[in-house]
Amino acid sequence: MSVAVSEERSRRWSLRTWLLAGVGAVVVTGGLGIGAMVWHMNYVPPGLDYSTTRLSENGIFQATIAPSAEPIPINQIHAWTLRVEAADGTRVEGATIAVDGDMPQHGHGLPTQPQVTQDLGDGNYLVEGMKFQMTGWWVVDFNIATDGRSDQVRFNLMLK
Ligand SMILES: [Cu+2]
Numbered sequence: 001m002s003v004a005v006s007e008e009r010s011r012r013w014s015l016r017t018w019l020l021a022g023v024g025a026v027v028v029t030g031g032l033g034i035g036a037m038v039w040h041m042n043y044v045p046p047g048l049d050y051s052t053t054r055l056s057e058n059g060i061f062q063a064t065i066a067p068s069a070e071p072i073p074i075n076q077i078h079a080w081t082l083r084v085e086a087a088d089g090t091r092v093e094g095a096t097i098a099v100d101g102d103m104p105q106h107g108h109g110l111p112t113q114p115q116v117t118q119d120l121g122d123g124n125y126l127v128e129g130m131k132f133q134m135t136g137w138w139v140v141d142f143n144i145a146t147d148g149r150s151d152q153v154r155f156n157l158m159l160k
Pocket of ligand 1: 103106108134136
């Protein structure tokens, strides 16, 4: 009789062990999933160029950003000045410029729709409505068009 009881108990224990192992596996898998997601959200590719002066993708323009506030504020609307030059350094006036920005790791963009509101002359443009709602890695793209030529220039920002 005592043998039967101990067999019964061991069967019950083994069921419990399996259940615990199952729960453990779920917890570990979930933990790994969350860990991978957090890693992905925070991963920044090495060797990013954070220069404030950059060449456009096809080398047509060289652009320089000058945010009105340094460091760039979080959750605060502010303005930038963008200077546009041709590859030879000549200032580009009268360009049509579109602004866009996003966080590549997060799949979301800017909370505002910043726009170039003024051609300040001498290749300088006023960009109003810049606002970043999070710290981290941002990209800001300017699409510049003038005299039938157009090109895009990208800036990387690491906001703290
Ligand atoms: Cu984000």
